[in-house]
Each structure stands twice: as C-alpha cells, then as structure tokens.
Amino acid sequence: MSADKKNNEVEDKEMDQAQTAANTEATDTESGEEKSVFNSGILASLFDKATKVGAKAKRDQSAINPEEIEKTVRDNMSKPKGSNAPHQLRLAFLGGGSFGTAMSNLAARNGCDSTLWVRNKRTVKSLQKNRVNKKYLPGYTLDERLKFEHDLKTAVQDKDIIFVAVPSSAFRETLKNIRPYLSGQSIVSLTKGMEKDTFSLMSDIIEQELPGVNFGVMSGPNLAVEIMQNMPSASVIASDSELLRHAVQSALHSAFFRIFASDDIKGVELGGALKNIYAISMGMAASYNVGENTKAMLLTRALAEMSRFGVASGANPLTFLGLSGVGDLYATCSSELSRNYRIGNMLGKGLSLEAAIKKLGQTAEGVNTIQQVHEKAMKLGIYMPITHALHAVIFDDQAALGVALNLMESGFRSDVEFVMPHEYSNEALNAQMTAGMPDQ
Ligand SMILES: NC(=O)C1=CN([C@@H]2O[C@H](COP(=O)(O)OP(=O)(O)OC[C@H]3O[C@@H](n4cnc5c(N)ncnc54)[C@H](O)[C@@H]3O)[C@@H](O)[C@H]2O)C=CC1
Ligand SMILES: O=C(CO)COP(=O)(O)O
Structure with a gap:
C-alpha cells in the first residue's frame, strides 16, 4: 500500500x-x-x-x-x-x-x-x-x-x-x-x-x-x-x-x-515556544492538586526563566510582559484546552511519555522544547531550574516529588533580577559571611 x-x-x-x-x-x-x-x-x-x-x-x-x-x-x-x-x-x-x-x-x-x-x-x-x-x-x-x-x-x-x-x-x-x-x-x-x-x-x-x-x-x-x-x-x-x-x-x-x-521577533517567538515547557509543568503540578499559591509561584518563576533565557538569546525582556509572554503563559498554564498542559497532566497521573503523546494525538511542541532548552541552557550556563527539573522527571525518570522538593530548597535568589541582579543580592552577602567580614 x-x-x-x-x-x-x-x-x-x-x-x-x-x-x-x-x-x-x-x-x-x-x-x-x-x-x-x-x-x-x-x-x-x-x-x-x-x-x-x-x-x-x-x-x-x-x-x-x-x-x-x-x-x-x-x-x-x-x-x-x-x-x-x-x-x-x-x-x-x-x-x-x-x-x-x-x-x-x-x-x-x-x-x-x-x-x-x-x-x-x-x-x-x-x-x-x-x-x-x-x-x-x-x-x-x-x-x-x-x-x-x-x-x-x-x-x-x-x-x-x-x-x-x-x-x-x-x-x-x-x-x-x-x-x-x-x-x-x-x-x-x-x-x-x-x-x-x-x-x-x-x-x-x-x-x-x-x-x-x-x-x-x-x-x-x-x-x-x-x-x-x-x-x-x-x-x-x-x-x-x-x-x-x-x-x-x-x-x-x-x-x-x-x-x-x-x-522584537525573537522575544515574541521565544514567548510562544518557552511557555509550552511551563504548561507541561503546570499540568503536572495540577495532577498533584497543588494550591493557587503554588501555581502562582510556578507561573512567575517560569516568567523569570523565560525572560532570562530571552535576554541570553537577544530578546528584550520587556516583551515577556506582553501578550506573547505572560499572556500566553497564563492561557496555556491554566487551561485543559492546551495540549502541553494535558501532556503534563497525563504524565503526572502516571502515563508514560509515549502513551501520553499517543493519547493526545495532536502537536505538543513543549516535549521537544524542554530538550532543546535544557541542553542550550546547560551549555550557556543559563539558570533554568524548572526546565532542568522537568527534564529530569520526563527524560531521566526521576521522581517528580523529590525533584520538586529540591527545587524548593535551592538557594536564595532575587525576585526580579532586572530590578535587583542576582549577584547583588545573596551571593555578595554569602561571600562576605564566608570571608568573615563584618556586615556593613
Ligand atoms: N492549536 C493551537 O491552539 C495553537 C497552535 N499553535 C502552533 O501552531 C503549530 C501547529 O499546531 P496545530 O495546528 O495546533 O497542530 P495540530 O496538531 O492540530 O495539527 C498539525 C497539522 O500539521 C499537519 N502536518 C504535520 N506535518 C506536516 C507536514 N510535513 N507537511 C504539512 N502538514 C503537516 C498535520 O497533518 C496537521 O494537519 C504548532 O507549532 C502550535 O504550537 C499556535 C497557537 C495556537
Ligand atoms: O499556543 C497555544 C495557545 O496560545 C496552544 O497551546 P498548546 O499547543 O499547548 O495547545
């Protein structure tokens, strides 16, 4: 045939x-x-x-x-x-x-x-x-x-x-x-x-x-x-x-x-591509019945990751505050109409990746995007903890709850690093403390 x-x-x-x-x-x-x-x-x-x-x-x-x-x-x-x-x-x-x-x-x-x-x-x-x-x-x-x-x-x-x-x-x-x-x-x-x-x-x-x-x-x-x-x-x-x-x-x-x-072609495009990663993570989180605080944390830290990655790729971080950034992130992270969200939800409920993709029967770009961004961020040293965590769960078979706990316990960071760069927050203080210098 x-x-x-x-x-x-x-x-x-x-x-x-x-x-x-x-x-x-x-x-x-x-x-x-x-x-x-x-x-x-x-x-x-x-x-x-x-x-x-x-x-x-x-x-x-x-x-x-x-x-x-x-x-x-x-x-x-x-x-x-x-x-x-x-x-x-x-x-x-x-x-x-x-x-x-x-x-x-x-x-x-x-x-x-x-x-x-x-x-x-x-x-x-x-x-x-x-x-x-x-x-x-x-x-x-x-x-x-x-x-x-x-x-x-x-x-x-x-x-x-x-x-x-x-x-x-x-x-x-x-x-x-x-x-x-x-x-x-x-x-x-x-x-x-x-x-x-x-x-x-x-x-x-x-x-x-x-x-x-x-x-x-x-x-x-x-x-x-x-x-x-x-x-x-x-x-x-x-x-x-x-x-x-x-x-x-x-x-x-x-x-x-x-x-x-x-x-800002790169910024708009990256907003649409990257949010698929976080829609998968939100779908997975939803399968554990997390509360609204948790969803809000995930969504805003996702935005931080997206803009960090965007800047490293030549995008304007402010673009991520627009419809193609936070707008699309919100829509896909809150709706079961999103195929990426559904994939995450099925994975969270125990389906294998292959079974989830088969059951979906449509395009879920995020699965490939996680791999691409994980690799690129590792190579360029861009801090993308949610993406790396999701990669560990989906592709390295690590337990989702353990990975989530590790994420919560990872160091002190600046909230919006374009307002207070991370290196000016804890790292300087940590260095001072380690060196035993008096607090100024
Ligand atoms: N569905 C949505 O709500 C939205 C989707 N997008 C994006 O649009 C793109 C397409 O997604 P959907 O339309 O949702 O996908 P879909 O899964 O609904 O359909 C994919 C279509 O592409 C066709 N196709 C696959 N390989 C092809 C090829 N080699 N040559 C020609 N046609 C081919 C398939 O036959 C099918 O008709 C994706 O990148 C998606 O992220 C963007 C915004 C919203
Ligand atoms: O991009 C979309 C909505 O803006 C569609 O999302 P999904 O590909 O996850 O269905």
Whole structure:
C-alpha cells in the first residue's frame, strides 16, 4: 500500500471517529463600521504595491518608503467608508491542524481571500464537502468563503501573505517546498517551537531557507478552540516590516480578535515556544492538586526563566510582559484546552511519555522544547531550574516529588533580577559571611 494511501486511510478513520455535529455560530457579527475600515482593501492595495512590486522591492529597500505609506494609510483611512477597495488581501494558511484552520477561518470571516492548504487530498475533499475539520476542530462550521487546497503551488502563488501553521518539525521542509513558488509573498510563522537538534527558531529557519524574504512571526494566547468559539482574543505580530505588521493587523483584526504589533521577533517567538515547557509543568503540578499559591509561584518563576533565557538569546525582556509572554503563559498554564498542559497532566497521573503523546494525538511542541532548552541552557550556563527539573522527571525518570522538593530548597535568589541582579543580592552577602567580614 502506498504511503499516501495509508495516510489517507488513517486520516479518514480518525475523521469518522470524530464528532460530526456542526455548530451554528453566527458568522458575521462585526459591526459594519469595523468591516468597512478593515476590509476596505486599502491596506491590501498598499501592501500589494509595496511587496508585490515584489522581490525587486525587497532588493531595493528604497522602494519602500514607510513615511509615504503611513501617510497614504492615514489619508485613505479618513476617506468615506466603502470607497477605494481595489482588492482583498490574499492569504494562504499552510497546515490543516487546529490553528491553521482557526486562523484561516478568521481571515475568511474578515473578508480576506483566504485559502487553507492541507497536504492530504481526501481531507481537502472532506473539508470542501462538510466545511468542518472533523479531526482537529470537530463541531465548528467553517466560513463558506474559506477555500481549501491540496496543491501547494496553487495555494501559495499570487498570495500576499503565507501563514505557516505546521508543527516545528515540518517547518523547514514546508519552506523548502514553497520556495519555487515565491515571487514577493511575505511569510508569517504561526508555529510555536524550536527545531529539533538545531535549536533554530522559526524566524531562523525562514532566514536560512528563504533569505531576503519579508517575514514576521505571530504569537499570543490563542487557544484555537476559543477562537472558533468567538471568545475575544488577541495576538502579537512581530516583524521588522512595518508594512507587514499593518497588513496582518488589517487582515485578522475583528470584533473578536485584536492584533498588537512588536518589532522584537525573537522575544515574541521565544514567548510562544518557552511557555509550552511551563504548561507541561503546570499540568503536572495540577495532577498533584497543588494550591493557587503554588501555581502562582510556578507561573512567575517560569516568567523569570523565560525572560532570562530571552535576554541570553537577544530578546528584550520587556516583551515577556506582553501578550506573547505572560499572556500566553497564563492561557496555556491554566487551561485543559492546551495540549502541553494535558501532556503534563497525563504524565503526572502516571502515563508514560509515549502513551501520553499517543493519547493526545495532536502537536505538543513543549516535549521537544524542554530538550532543546535544557541542553542550550546547560551549555550557556543559563539558570533554568524548572526546565532542568522537568527534564529530569520526563527524560531521566526521576521522581517528580523529590525533584520538586529540591527545587524548593535551592538557594536564595532575587525576585526580579532586572530590578535587583542576582549577584547583588545573596551571593555578595554569602561571600562576605564566608570571608568573615563584618556586615556593613
Ligand atoms: N492549536 C493551537 O491552539 C495553537 C497552535 N499553535 C502552533 O501552531 C503549530 C501547529 O499546531 P496545530 O495546528 O495546533 O497542530 P495540530 O496538531 O492540530 O495539527 C498539525 C497539522 O500539521 C499537519 N502536518 C504535520 N506535518 C506536516 C507536514 N510535513 N507537511 C504539512 N502538514 C503537516 C498535520 O497533518 C496537521 O494537519 C504548532 O507549532 C502550535 O504550537 C499556535 C497557537 C495556537
Ligand atoms: O499556543 C497555544 C495557545 O496560545 C496552544 O497551546 P498548546 O499547543 O499547548 O495547545
């Protein structure tokens, strides 16, 4: 049996088992005013002009004049609503899992020309027929304007922005596959993880595989199911390109979804990747019925670790106070909708890692991220006690309670080391005491 056929059969079986009831959500509840501003096509046309002029504009940075663009955006925004709508933003979303589906649906509902690329032909047929992603988002009817595509070339050519929402393990391969079809499209990563063994973030992979291509990363507290339920949510688009930030904001903004901007690509990306580690630890802690004090301690010390690691990787520590940092950390550490949290919870209840992953049946990036960050932090001497502890429990088979006790008993530290650096707190005092010097 061919691999493709086998793949189809497995997915068909999974889909048959999935819930088929479709919900009857309202699909168009944005106010008319918002629609006319954000879907007018003004930004689309600007974006088109500046990026599809294309690869050439990219080579010749002087072709993009941010001030002129800003001015035109302002001028156009103040024009009577409904005028000047040359075309919609054309978007491709790669990856038919829960997040690619949720975001492409959001874009279609916003009036963008939105196409979801899924590698499996039969899944595409099923999506076209049922308008429900039975495996990953059962029970949610997708917008009738959302298009589904199996052919990668058709999906990505002539688009303005390509959003990549495949797991980190498939990210590089996906970029390699789209490379022949790029002619000025921008790339936005929706993936939250690190590449196995190379420790590359998705922005690193984009720069390696698609040098010179305009790109951004999007990350925030965005549990896919809640987005399908129209729960008000927000995210962050980080890019060096002001134009791309505007385009993504205009494409995805709605009454249910707000996009904030950043130019700290590494910080935003690391927030999304690192919080998966702590979602696993929180899920595990929850299996021991810990109290709110314990959860609060874990969450804030996780934030300390994240920002420490971020600084060592060239990120701005303040980014971790934003939606992609503390926002996403809070969402994934408090919800059973998070797959990473569920993995941690299953491990805490005694399942083996293999059994937990199998039972989950979806992507949980944190498992690989723990290994990557553990290794990198050891190598660089970054103090990451929670990550190391989790690594010891999951990969070195150490008892969780003993590891947790050790964590509690490890030395005195500064609370926020960007306020009082650790070396100015206890270490100086300890050194004085050890040397028998009088206290000053
Ligand atoms: N689900 C969520 O709530 C959110 C997920 N993310 C991130 O989005 C990324 C994707 O996650 P999900 O959509 O949740 O995963 P998922 O587990 O729901 O689905 C993964 C999808 O990727 C496809 N895929 C796997 N390997 C592929 C390959 N080589 N080529 C093409 N397609 C391939 C699978 O067929 C499946 O459709 C992850 O990095 C995740 O951290 C980000 C924000 C929210
Ligand atoms: O990143 C997410 C929400 O922001 C999704 O988290 P999980 O991958 O743990 O489900």
